[in-house]
Amino acid sequence: MGRTNRTRATITVIRMTTDPERSESNFDSKAHRDLSRRGLLLGAGGTGLAATAAAAFGFGRSTAPAIDPREPVHGTSTIDFYGNRQAGIDTPAQAHAVLLALDLDRNDDPDAARRLLRLLSDDAARLTQGRPALADTEPELAETPARLTVTFGFGPSLVRMLSPTSVPHWLRDLPHFDIDRLESDLCGGDLLLQICGDDPVSVAHARRILLKDARGYGAPRWIQDGFRSSRGARPRGETMRNLFGQVDETVQPRTSDGSREFVVWGNPPPDSTSTVRPWITDGTSLVVRLISMDMDGWDELSRRGKESSIGRDLRVGAPLTGVHETDEPDFEETSDMGFPVIEEFAHIRRAHPHAVEEQILRRSYNYDRPPKDTDRISDTGQLFLSYQADVVEQFLPIQQRLAEGDRLNEWTTPIGSAVFAIPPGCRPGGYIGDCLT
Amino acid sequence: MHCGAPKQIRRDSTVFERISFKTYSYLSLPCDGKSRAQGPARPKGCNIKMKNSSCKITVLCAASLVAVTACNTDTSPQEGPDQGPTEEGGADTRIHSENDDLWVRSAGSGMTSVFGTLENLTDDDLEIVAAETPVAESVELHEIILDDDGQEAMQEIEGGFLIPADAALEMEPGGDHLMLMGLHHELPPGELVEFTLEFEDGSAETIEAIVKDDGGQDEPYESDDHGDQNDH
Numbered sequence A: 001m002g003r004t005n006r007t008r009a010t011i012t013v014i015r016m017t018t019d020p021e022r023s024e025s026n027f028d029s030k031a032h033r034d035l036s037r038r039g040l041l042l043g044a045g046g047t048g049l050a051a052t053a054a055a056a057f058g059f060g061r062s063t064a065p066a067i068d069p070r071e072p073v074h075g076t077s078t079i080d081f082y083g084n085r086q087a088g089i090d091t092p093a094q095a096h097a098v099l100l101a102l103d104l105d106r107n108d109d110p111d112a113a114r115r116l117l118r119l120l121s122d123d124a125a126r127l128t129q130g131r132p133a134l135a136d137t138e139p140e141l142a143e144t145p146a147r148l149t150v151t152f153g154f155g156p157s158l159v160r161m162l163s164p165t166s167v168p169h170w171l172r173d174l175p176h177f178d179i180d181r182l183e184s185d186l187c188g189g190d191l192l193l194q195i196c197g198d199d200p201v202s203v204a205h206a207r208r209i210l211l212k213d214a215r216g217y218g219a220p221r222w223i224q225d226g227f228r229s230s231r232g233a234r235p236r237g238e239t240m241r242n243l244f245g246q247v248d249e250t251v252q253p254r255t256s257d258g259s260r261e262f263v264v265w266g267n268p269p270p271d272s273t274s275t276v277r278p279w280i281t282d283g284t285s286l287v288v289r290l291i292s293m294d295m296d297g298w299d300e301l302s303r304r305g306k307e308s309s310i311g312r313d314l315r316v317g318a319p320l321t322g323v324h325e326t327d328e329p330d331f332e333e334t335s336d337m338g339f340p341v342i343e344e345f346a347h348i349r350r351a352h353p354h355a356v357e358e359q360i361l362r363r364s365y366n367y368d369r370p371p372k373d374t375d376r377i378s379d380t381g382q383l384f385l386s387y388q389a390d391v392v393e394q395f396l397p398i399q400q401r402l403a404e405g406d407r408l409n410e411w412t413t414p415i416g417s418a419v420f421a422i423p424p425g426c427r428p429g430g431y432i433g434d435c436l437t
Numbered sequence B: 001m002h003c004g005a006p007k008q009i010r011r012d013s014t015v016f017e018r019i020s021f022k023t024y025s026y027l028s029l030p031c032d033g034k035s036r037a038q039g040p041a042r043p044k045g046c047n048i049k050m051k052n053s054s055c056k057i058t059v060l061c062a063a064s065l066v067a068v069t070a071c072n073t074d075t076s077p078q079e080g081p082d083q084g085p086t087e088e089g090g091a092d093t094r095i096h097s098e099n100d101d102l103w104v105r106s107a108g109s110g111m112t113s114v115f116g117t118l119e120n121l122t123d124d125d126l127e128i129v130a131a132e133t134p135v136a137e138s139v140e141l142h143e144i145i146l147d148d149d150g151q152e153a154m155q156e157i158e159g160g161f162l163i164p165a166d167a168a169l170e171m172e173p174g175g176d177h178l179m180l181m182g183l184h185h186e187l188p189p190g191e192l193v194e195f196t197l198e199f200e201d202g203s204a205e206t207i208e209a210i211v212k213d214d215g216g217q218d219e220p221y222e223s224d225d226h227g228d229q230n231d232h
């Protein structure tokens, strides 16, 4: 009989599965207890022995386990997907990122675009919460999202397709800059998926799922990944370092003082005369610049030379006129010889705003890949990500100044470039882009 | 909700003046300055569309109300008809897909399958005896059997899907599923498809599934003869 031959049981008792999630902290604290008890025992009975052994073999602390087993596991931590605003922008930067820029097969079929966005939003909603995507062939890889976020960015043709009247005037290619050496296959794109997470495995899984679901609607135009220090490697909140060794992203619009609200989301304070407005409430923009960094050329500089090119010291990232990282640079200060302490074409002087509008949120990732040319030993650079409510008012004047004069240009070369409109977030049952009609 | 007018945040503005306007003149931009933001767009239609007695909505109501409310907290007064999830579905809902996880395998024509969990929300056993959908001529309830050669094959199940009280039917590739026969049109990934499930007492309930391309293949269909051999 067919029934008796059924290949698998299909009925499960679901009350079992509604168990409260095993909480990370419970798990950890138990591990702590067990461990510290062991540690105590060892400490009491074993110290003498250990010390003797260490002395005899001439090693000090290397008897300690390489990885402290009490280190908290953070794979299950999640960032909300649903909300007024998309995650992955105000979210403190995760350790890993991959940006997928897709070309859509058709730019005249809004229904197809909506189906695609519904699918991808559904995937993102599940994966970011540690749940497998629908029809996930590797569901186990979804279990440790580690603050996974998926942020959608729309190119001009996609916004036009969904809502022709909503296309922001700044949503187009940046003007050409003399410093640019852009490769066309590293530029543009109709739909951007910015995947960030602290675990490269769940990032890779999300990447696979999203690309799989996009398959019927478009193809990758470019894919770029990058990294920052891994979670837990450095004190929380410490400013990242780029591969030139510089403390990078010191000067940032902060949530604490409201400047983030203005710079990224276009909500100026009530008494502001600024004309910066978001293209859509809770939307913003992303400028991607893929910038290659000439590590060998950088090597030839003295430490002093490196510091004066940027206007900050390398050790703590303090302006050359200050002591601490967060000290305000004094662009007026001159040396005994009468030269400005922060050089005329130092990066921070050139990047420093001339108007309140000229501020951006940077959230960049390092990249380091095998060289394409055999005469080099690396292909290194920065996946430079800049968020701002208005590309023309905020980003462009800065980029313009840097292109016209910035000591750093000698060692940095933009090779990729793209601009995306970031739509608002969505609610359960909705999808990213459903606000555009 | 999140599509309203830009909200003003109240805060002292000194931070914006920390910038020094010193030595450098403002460089004019190569881009035309004419197209200024005409204020934020005011998109319409961002309400969640609700369907009566849809199981999907029950999931939203039950599981997601907290999140939905949270999204609302910092927005300006609600405009219009956007009420968020309501009590629809509620009491009468007897079945739902636990994680909102019903999906249909995308197909160009012919037949295709539906997978996902169907949870019995009642205290009694439920038997699904039939199903229908606007996108296909008919829907069959299928199970997978091992044929005489030990190969997996699918066939219509006798009776229906019996889901005991407090249990869930897990439909997955290689197991039980709904089978759409005679698709009226292509089912592209991302499309939402409605199904009406009929219970043994003659009542019915509507559920929704999303179309996905999982790259998988349907099992071969047991031929009638073959099936008969198996069943007799």
Ligand code: HEM
Binding pocket: A242, A244, A246, A247, A248, A249, A250, A251, A252, A289, A291, A292, A293, A310, A312, A317, A347, A348, A349, A351, A352, A353, A360, A381, A382, A384, A395, A398, A399, A402, A408, A412
């Ligand atoms: C590989 C290329 C780049 C490197 C290595 C780099 C590095 C740095 C470093 C080390 C600082 C000082 C610390 C800080 O505030 O972050 C800085 C500041 C800054 N950079 Fe860059 N940067 C690069 C490209 C860019 C680009 C393309 C832009 C914008 C178009 C930019 C905009 C800024 C801004 C606005 C500041 C803050 C200036 C201030 O003090 O007010 N940077 N950058």
Ligand SMILES: [Cu+2]
Binding pocket: B113, B142, B154, B155, B177, B178, B179
């Ligand atoms: Cu079947």
